[in-house]
Ligand SMILES: Nc1ncnc2c1ncn2[C@@H]1O[C@H](COP(=O)(O)OP(=O)(O)OP(=O)(O)O)[C@@H](O)[C@H]1O
Ligand SMILES: CC(C)(CO)[C@@H](O)C(=O)NCCC(=O)O
């Protein structure tokens with residue numbers, strides 16, 4: 592079995608694939624290394640052979656995780672590395688090593704799934720990112736802005752009277768009419784900012800490519816925005832698609 596990890600800033604997304612890397616054995620989202628171990632230990636007849644991961648965390652944090660997994664399961668752990676070019680995609684950053692690896696893998700996955708068409712890749716995690724890949728594989732660059740968790744927490748932290756719980760937040764997002772409570776006003780306001788961001792990215796993609804492009808949406812908050820791009824392909828595991836390409840099993 593193969594363990595795959597996407598280590599973001601807030602959560603670790605994990606999944607276990609069967610030996611042939613074709614079937615899903617189990618998957619989950621955890622908020623710490625310890626929680627990851629606990630989730631894995633309760634899987635019946637787990638027999639890991641290897642692990643591949645992508646991390647946007649510090650080298651120290653990533654090493655701590657890697658060592659923990661090597662110790663706990665006695666398996667090799669392979670980390671995705673930055674590259675100037677891979678699978679037909681050319682990294683567009685001035686300094687290619689600075690581009691977030693989650694963005695890079697999502698682009699590789701998107702370009703592969705789009706079978707050579709231009710792609711707009713949108714990721715809604717702690718941060719929100721947009722990346723543009725032309726039909727010839729050239730990465731034109733992208734955008735980074737705060738995601739839903741950061742926007743709402745900034746409001747909560749920097750105002751005195753914005754306070755509400757997670758359940759109220761979830762209920763508030765059942766509609767986007769102007770809010771009549773604080774929680775509705777904030778949750779709908781931030782959600783509309785994300786939707787506005789998506790529409791702006793679409794305009795830019797149309798300016799580059801007309802209608803000849805594929806939109807990919809991924810990340811934990813993809814559901815919040817998918818309604819504004821009915822034609823988009825919502826691919827929750829897009830980073831994992833790219834991870835398999837960047838770290839093939841030897
Ligand atoms: N099962 C889930 N577990 C945790 N968060 C989830 C889940 N489903 C949706 N979310 C939402 O997804 C968002 C986090 O997204 P995601 O897990 O893609 O990113 P991240 O790992 O926190 O950060 P990033 O990858 O941008 O560094 C949060 O706003 C959270 O509310
Ligand atoms: C932007 C995030 C936080 C999105 O997860 C990640 O890709 C990252 O830390 N990137 C490094 C900075 C950059 O991509 O320019």
Ligand SMILES: [K+]
Pocket residue numbers: 599693714716810
């Ligand atoms: K991510």
